[in-house]
Amino acid sequence: xxxxxxxxxxxxxxxxxxxIQAKFSQKGSELxxxxxxxxxxQLDEFTSRLEEFARKHRDEIRKNSQFRRHFQDMCAxxxxxxxxxxxxxxxxxxxxxxxxxxxxxxxxxxxLSTNHLxxxxxxxxxxxNRLMRSRSRYRKETITIDDILRAVDKLKVLGxxxxxxxxxxxxxxxxxxxxxxxxxxxxxxxxxxxxxxTTKELVIDRLRWSPARAQSALDHLVKExxxxxxxxxEPVQYWVPSLFLQQYCxxxxxxxxxxxxxxxxxx
Amino acid sequence: xxRITWYQPGESMEEILCQAGSVGLYxxxxxxxxxxxxxxxxxxxxxxxxxxxxxxxxxxxNHYLVLHAEKHHxxxxxxxxxxxxxxxxxxxxxxxxxxxSQFNCVRFIFRSGGEDxxxxxxxxxxxxxxxxxxxxxxxxxxxxxxxxxxxHRGLGIGGIEKRLVENHQRTHESISQAFEDMSxxxxxxxxxxxxxxxxxxxxRARQGTITxxxxxxxxxxxxxxxxxxxxxxxxxxxxxxxxxxxxxxxxFVLEEPLKENGGMMTLPEVFCRxxxxxxxxLLSPEDLLNACAALSKVDTPLELHRFPSGVLVxxxxxxxxxxxxxxxxxxxxxxxxxxATELAATQGITMVLAKERLLAxxxxxxxxxxxxxxxxxxxxxxxxxxx
Numbered sequence: 001x002x003x004x005x006x007x008x009x010x011x012x013x014x015x016x017x018x019x020i021q022a023k024f025s026q027k028g029s030e031l032x033x034x035x036x037x038x039x040x041x042q043l044d045e046f047t048s049r050l051e052e053f054a055r056k057h058r059d060e061i062r063k064n065s066q067f068r069r070h071f072q073d074m075c076a077x078x079x080x081x082x083x084x085x086x087x088x089x090x091x092x093x094x095x096x097x098x099x100x101x102x103x104x105x106x107x108x109x110x111x112l113s114t115n116h117l118x119x120x121x122x123x124x125x126x127x128x129n130r131l132m133r134s135r136s137r138y139r140k141e142t143i144t145i146d147d148i149l150r151a152v153d154k155l156k157v158l159g160x161x162x163x164x165x166x167x168x169x170x171x172x173x174x175x176x177x178x179x180x181x182x183x184x185x186x187x188x189x190x191x192x193x194x195x196x197x198t199t200k201e202l203v204i205d206r207l208r209w210s211p212a213r214a215q216s217a218l219d220h221l222v223k224e225x226x227x228x229x230x231x232x233x234e235p236v237q238y239w240v241p242s243l244f245l246q247q248y249c250x251x252x253x254x255x256x257x258x259x260x261x262x263x264x265x266x267x
Numbered sequence: 268x269x270r271i272t273w274y275q276p277g278e279s280m281e282e283i284l285c286q287a288g289s290v291g292l293y294x295x296x297x298x299x300x301x302x303x304x305x306x307x308x309x310x311x312x313x314x315x316x317x318x319x320x321x322x323x324x325x326x327x328x329n330h331y332l333v334l335h336a337e338k339h340h341x342x343x344x345x346x347x348x349x350x351x352x353x354x355x356x357x358x359x360x361x362x363x364x365x366x367x368s369q370f371n372c373v374r375f376i377f378r379s380g381g382e383d384x385x386x387x388x389x390x391x392x393x394x395x396x397x398x399x400x401x402x403x404x405x406x407x408x409x410x411x412x413x414x415x416x417x418x419h420r421g422l423g424i425g426g427i428e429k430r431l432v433e434n435h436q437r438t439h440e441s442i443s444q445a446f447e448d449m450s451x452x453x454x455x456x457x458x459x460x461x462x463x464x465x466x467x468x469x470x471r472a473r474q475g476t477i478t479x480x481x482x483x484x485x486x487x488x489x490x491x492x493x494x495x496x497x498x499x500x501x502x503x504x505x506x507x508x509x510x511x512x513x514x515x516x517x518x519f520v521l522e523e524p525l526k527e528n529g530g531m532m533t534l535p536e537v538f539c540r541x542x543x544x545x546x547x548x549l550l551s552p553e554d555l556l557n558a559c560a561a562l563s564k565v566d567t568p569l570e571l572h573r574f575p576s577g578v579l580v581x582x583x584x585x586x587x588x589x590x591x592x593x594x595x596x597x598x599x600x601x602x603x604x605x606x607a608t609e610l611a612a613t614q615g616i617t618m619v620l621a622k623e624r625l626l627a628x629x630x631x632x633x634x635x636x637x638x639x640x641x642x643x644x645x646x647x648x649x650x651x652x653x654x
Contacts, residue, residue: 035466036481042462043488046455053452057445064282067445074453079460080493086550087509088491101549105542108535115618116608125288125379132384144286145306157552158534159579160619169304169319171288176535177619178578194346194378219640225608 047089054093061094065144071096072150083154103143104151106131108162111176118242119225120161120177121189124148126242127174145172167193173242179224184209184217189226189240196244199235268294269368270332270357274315274325281310285388287381291346292316292326295370302326307375309388311397314375326364328352328373331398338386341377348382350375350389397432456492463494483507511565513550513558518567520544521581525569529616530586534559534579536617574623588627595624596633596647604637604646 061068075082075090082090083100091097110130111122124145131143152174155162161178167190175181181189191206192198203214218238221227230237271292286309292302304319311330318324334353341348353372377385466485487507489495520541525532532540534555542549550558559571559581572580572587582588598613599605611621625645628634634645 035462035469036485039459039462039466039485039488042459043492046459049452049455053448057448060442060445064442065286066281066283067442067449070446071449074449075456075493078453078457080456081495082493083551084493084495084553085490086548086554088493088551090493091551092548097551098547098549101542101551104552105539105549108539112536112617116611123379125381128286128288129381129384142283142285144283145288154552155535155538157556158538159573159577160533160535161578162535170306171304171319178576223638223640223642225642 047093050089050093054095058094061096062099062141065142065147068096068099069144069146072146083150100147100151100154103131103147104155106134107148107151107174108155108176111162111174115177116225118240119221119227120175120179121165121181121226122174122176122242124164124172124174148174182217184213185220185226188214188217188221189243192227192238192240193243197230197237197239199237201235268365268370268373269363270328270354271365271373272327272329272363274317274327281312283308283310284392285309285385287377287379287385289319289347289378290316291376291378293374293376294365294368295372296374297370301364304378307385309385309392311392311395314389316375329398330393330396332357333393336386336389336393338382345376347376347378348380349377350382350386395428395431459492460494463489463492507557507561510554510557510561513554514561514565515567517541517555517558517562517581518565518569522568522583525581525583525586529591529614529620531572531580531582531588531616531620533617533619534581537581574626576623576626578619578623580620580623588624591624592628592631592633595628599625599628599634599645600647604644606642606644608642 057067061071072082080090082088082094082096085091086097086101088097107127110127111120114122127148128143128145131148135141135143149164149172152162152164159178161175163175165173165175165181165186167173167186171193173189187207188198188203191203198218200211200214200218203209203218204211207214209217218227221238221240222229226242227238227240230239286306288306290305290307291300292305293300302316302318305316306319308315308317313327313329316326316328332354334355336350336352339349339351351372351374357368375382463485467489470482470485487509517537521532521537524540534552537559538550538552538555541555556579559579562569562571568584569581570584572582574580574588595610598610602609605625607618607622607625610616610625611618614621625634629636629645633648633651635648637644637646
C-alpha cells in the first residue's frame with residue numbers, strides 16, 4: 001500500500017484517477033467544479049493520445065480517402081465534429097481542418113465562377129472533376145465525393161445557400177445560391193439527369209403529373225436559371241446546364257467553362 | 268461477367284486511387300444490365316463497383332483477370348464515355364452474380380464523365396501488377412497468379428518498382444495498425460464526450476456553482492473537442508478572446524477589398540479571402556461566423572448583417588444596404604428595368620447581393636417587380652412618379 005503511494009507519477013496518478021472515478025460514480029450529485037477538474041485531467045490524457053496518433057497517422061488521413069472517411073464516421077458515432085473549429089484539437093493536431101477548409105474554399109470558388117451559367121446548381125461529380133483537374137498539377141491526393149459533401153455541409157452555416165441536395169440513389173447536387181427547390185423541381189431534375197434535358201411530355205408520362213403541374217415545375221426551373229429552353233425542337237426541350245456541361249467539360253483539358261460551352265456550340 | 272465477384276465486407280482496405288460516379292457495368296455488348304448506376308472505385312488491386320441505390324451491394328473486378336483495357340469517348344448517341352475490359356477465363360472459386368458467361372469482356376459506362384482520369388489511373392495500376400508481388404488484404408477472390416517478381420527486368424526500373432512495392436507493403440501493414448489505433452483513440456473520445464455532457468447538464472441545472480471563468484474554459488474545451496451543445500453554442504460568442512482576435516484580423520484583411528467591392532460581401536466570399544490570406548491554419552466556417560459575431564465587441568469599421576432572406580454579409584458600417592437604395596433606383600430608372608443578374612454584372616457584385624439591393628429598394632416602395640417565366644425584373648414605381 002505504502003509503496004504504491006510513494007510510486008512515480010505513472011502508477012500513482014492512475015491510482016488517484018481510479019479513486020476519483022470511483023468517488024464520481026458513487027455519488028450522483030458531484031459539485032460541477034470537481035467534475036470539471038476530472039474532465040480537465042482526462043482532457044490532458046486525451047490530448048497526448050491524440051498527439052501520439054497524429055504523429056503516426058497524420059499523413060494517412062490526407063492520403064488515404066478510405067481512412068479519412070472511416071475517421072469521419074467514427075467521429076460521428078462518438079458525437080464529435082472534428083471540423084467544428086480550426087482551433088479544435090482534431091484540426092490542429094491531425095490537420096483535418098486544413099484539408100477540408102481548403103477544399104471548401106475551392107468549392108466556393110468553383111461555384112461562384114459558374115453560378116451565372118447553371119443557376120447555382122451543380123452535380124457533385126462535376127465539382128469533383130474540376131477540382132481534381134485543377135489540383136492534380138501539384139499534388140496527388142484523391143478527393144472523394146464524400147469529402148466534397150462534408151465540406152459543403154460545413155459551408156451551410158455561412159447562410160448563402162450552400163447545401164447538398166439528394167437526388168435519390170446516393171447521388172447529389174450541390175446548391176450554392178439561396179432558393180428553395182421543392183420535391184417537384186427535384187424530380188424533374190432527376191428525370192433530366194439521363195440526357196441532360198427533358199420535355200413536358202416526358203414529365204407527364206414518366207411522373208404521371210397533370211400538364212399544369214409539369215409546366216409549373218419546368219417554368220420555375222427556367223425562371224431560376226436552372227434550365228434553358230430549346231424552342232426549335234418539337235416538343236420543346238428543357239436543358240439543364242449543370243447536367244450537360246459536365247459531360248463535355250472533362251473531355252478537354254481546359255477547366256474553362258466558356259471553352260466547354262463553345263465546344264457544345266453555345267455562346 | 269462471371270469473373271466479377273461480390274464484394275465481401277472488409278475485403279479491401281486499400282487506398283482508393285480514383286473514383287467516378289454514375290457508372291454502369293455491362294456484360295459484353297449487351298444493352299441491358301442489372302448494374303446500371305453505381306460508384307466505381309479504383310485501387311491497385313481491383314475495381315470496386317458500389318450500387319448507388321444500395322451501397323452495400325458491391326462488385327469486384329480484380330486486375331489480375333484483365334487482359335486488356337481500352338477507353339472509348341462518348342459518342343452522340345451513347346450514354347457516356349466507356350472503358351472496355353477484356354478478361355481472362357474465370358477462376359473456379361469465384362462467387363459472383365453470374366456463374367457462366369459467353370462474353371469475354373465487360374464495359375464500364377461513365378454517365379457523368381470522369382473516364383479519362385479513371386482510365387489513366389487504371390492503365391497505370393494494371394501495368395504495375397502490384398497483385399503479383401504483395402498480398403492484397405483480400406480474404407476472398409479465387410486464385411491468384413503465383414507471385415514471381417519479374418526477374419527479367421533491368422536493375423534500374425526493377426529497382427524502383429521494387430521499392431514502390433515495398434513501400435506499398437509497409438503502408439498496407441501500417442494501415443491495419445492505423446485503424447486499430449483509431450479505434451482506441453475514439454474510445455477515449457467517447458468517454459470524454461459522455462463526461463462533458465454530464466457536466467453541461469449540471470451547468471444547466473445549477474448555475475453559479477462554478478465560476479464564470481471556469482464556465483468559459485469548459486465551453487472552450489467543448490469547442491476544441493468538437494462537441495456541440497445547444498446551450499453553449501448560443502452563448503459561446505461572449506467570452507472568447509480568440510474570436511475577438513479573429514474579428515480584428517478580419518477587419519485588417521477585408522477592409523480594403525470591401526471598399527473595392529461596394530462595401531459588402533457574402534460570407535462564402537469572405538471565407539475564401541480570409542483563408543487564402545492565411546494559407547495555413549485555416550478557419551472553419553463556424554470560426555468565421557463566431558468571429559463576425561464578435562465584431563460588435565471590437566472597434567472596427569465592419570459589421571455582420573443578416574438579410575430577411577437569411578443571407579449573411581460582412582459589410583462596412585458605412586455601406587449598409589439602405590445607403591444603396593437610391594443608387595439602385597436611379598440605375599433601374601436609367602435602364603428602364605433591371606434583373607439581379609444585370610445589376611450584378613454592371614456593378615461588379617455577386618448575384619446574391621444584387622438581388623438583396625433590389626429587394627431592399629422594393630421594400631421601401633421605390634421599385635416594383637415583374638415576375639415572369641423570363642425571370643424577375645424590377646421597374647421604378649410609376650405610381651410614385653405620378654405624384
